[in-house]
Amino acid sequence: MGVTLDLSRAPAAGAPTSAMPNLAGLSRAELAQALIDAEVARPDKARMRASQLWRWIHHYGLTDFAAMTDVAKETRAALAEKFTLARPEVVERQISRDGTRKWLIRMAPGIEVETVYIPDVGRAGALCVSSQVGCTLNCTFCHTGTQALVRNLTTAEIVAQVQIARDDLGEWPSPKEDRRLSNIVFMGMGEPLYNLDNVAQAIDIIADNEGIAISRRRITVSTSGVVPELGPLGEKTQAMLAISLHATNDPLRDKLVPLNKKYPIEELMAGIRAYPGLSNAKRVTFEYVMLKDVNDSAAEAKALVKLLKGIPAKINLIPFNKWPGSEYECSDWKTIEAFAAILNRAGYASPIRTPRGRDILAACGQLKSESEKMRASERRKLAAE
Template identity: 60%
Template structure:
């Protein structure tokens, strides 16, 4: 028989089933995993604590390193689960030291090629800040934001949000007693590991409330990743009904993407304002749980030349925020291909800042970081969006075929 015919006639190999990763799971999630492999209920709490410590404190990538767990259970875990992290498909390094990672998440199904998102690490003298994403794409279409030009694909899971911090710590050599992977950047001057997290990447965090809430619970647990909630900031464009629950259930710092002092202009810059106007947004801020001078709200204000940067608008901003413990972050606009906006002149930004400062508000001008790799505020957008679009089309086609077969 012709070998090529024999090869063609052979049945297609079954795809290898991917073992689900335990990285990113909550404590209840780890308990469910243990239940799957038959660990008795009375034993699970102890085993969850062991797994938690090994995964989140030590960052292990092999069940065999978990020496406080018996060999038999380690073998069971390894047979059913993995400790995989998302794949780093690209790493860009800015001239200022900012790093942007393009991460590919494991496929969610047979027709899913895996979601791709970006997260950014910003090293500073006194801290290292990780900007994480909460969605693939974004639904808000803010006109000055590059991410807003990429349509929403889906929410990230709790595991996928936590995994961004895990990748960063792995790439920075920030787990105890672990050798960093080849090519990793290990800060050598102290104090530059990930110390702060901001939910300011791709997506609107409060439209993925449950996923973000559960991820924060994992990130802030003092037996594992141990980042205090005062070091975690959730930034929203103004999803008013979820602001109070954010304070009650997560207790993090709050940032508001304000960018305008009039509803007509904010309707254009941040279309969500048509649903939740400035008055309603600021009322939600005034009643934010735990609000105090020690826990101020950060109002983000992108400086757009000739659009929102006049002296009158600076004074109106001060009037609107009266009585709210606040800090105002002035953000020089970060350009991106195709935008119609320009950054305000530096003298204009300084004048705006001076008016706000003299009214008693801290008004730092955020130094643009990572502009040259499109990693600065408002610039994030997956460089493989076309690939993601193809994957989404395949998924939609698969769903249509399944629906047709059901009928």
């Protein structure tokens, strides 16, 4: 089938064995204060020391204090006694025949998420990051939505997904040119706006110019429409906004995206129009999964044009990705192309998203953690269909 799988149990890169604080999720100010509280740095030296550590952690990707050569040996020993930089355990790593990579990451016992790297997306390649373990939204077309919410991810756990991807891609220290991981999309497991504080702090860390240094204009947060948090998202992060829309009327969206019952389309669109910084240079991306005989008619396309009138937007048309037990089928290609043509004629960029990583269940809407995964034989059968 042309599928390359690496299912070996990857050893944890120094997986935490204690409850020591992980410095990777702290802001600069929090890092300085942690050093003071642990009596590792005097108050007058804490800011300088925090800046040193910041570059080692986020620019060079170090996980060992002993390798921080410009920090005094006794200070390095004190740091190792009080703190950790360990990555979570990579339980499983898979590579699709199209180059997509997926990691199953164990944050703690029973706490697992999936993270996906997609090459040739954005400037060079995009990392699809999870913000929760499981999800509360129960979108009927989404595999992740069938897994109950376990908890929000911490800032350190969100940042760790980026660090693990960069470990695997060999992208330390942070490159200025020719980087393979150029974009971050919060489109993995969970609803980011139900974990906004940790998502926002993670974005601050990821975007910091002396660290990972991925521009906020290359960071996109996708939401199913938690309307009260749209404004705070824009104000706190300046990230690009994506809306998981999938329908143009309330009765259908109530079924596909049950959150719509709480925040119906009219309210959602008002919130989008008020999103901070919205402009032709900062368009909203609307995600629209193509479901056969459900939302893929010409009438639906025309209704979508009418709904988005006046909003700087582009529309990603997403062929539905099958998963076991789903009631839906993907629209046929001619139908998707006809739908896109109507949007294009109305002046909207409407790329049809090429399905990536389907053979390893890494495509949009397919992510689930290990305890919920199907057997490899079932995955192979799906990939052959």
